[in-house]
Amino acid sequence: MNPDLMNADPHERARLMIALSGTEGLSSAKPWHAEESWLAAHLESCASCRAFAENSRETIRALRGIPITASGRLVFTTQMRVRQRAAELRRQQERFWVICVCCAAVTLSTAVSTALLWRGFAWLGHQARLSTPVWESGFVVFYLTPAVLVGILLLARGTFLADHNGSFQD
C-alpha cells in the first residue's frame, strides 16, 4: 500500500480509499482486501466518513444519470456557431490586411510628399535668397503644423468631453 496512505490520519485515509475505489467498487476491489475490512470497520464507527462515502456514492450516481448524448438540434446549433466564428475570424483577418496595406500606403505617400515638400522649400528658399536655416525652419513649421493642430483639436475635444461628463455627474 501507498505509504502516504498508511501514514495519513484515519479519516483522511478512509476518504482517500473511498475516492480511489470509486465508492461503488469497494466490494469488488479484491487487491484491497485488508484495507477494505479496515475501511468497513472505520465507516462503522465514524459517522462523518460514513456521510462522506454516502455523498460520494450519491454524486457518482447522479453524474451517471445525466444524459450526455447530444440532440440533433444541439449538434446543429454548435456547428452553426463554429461556422459563424470561423467566418468572423476570416473577416477580421481580411480587415487586418486592409489596415496593413493602408498603413504601408500612408507611410509611402508621406515619405514621397515629405521629400517633394523639402525640395519645394529648398527651391523657394533659393529663389527668395533665404539662408538655409530659415527655409529649413519654415519647412519644419509647415510640416508639423497639421499634427500640432490635430493634437490641439483632440486635446480640446478631450477637455470638452471631460467637462461634459463632469456636468452629467454633478
Ligand SMILES: [Zn+2]
Ligand atoms: Zn472517519
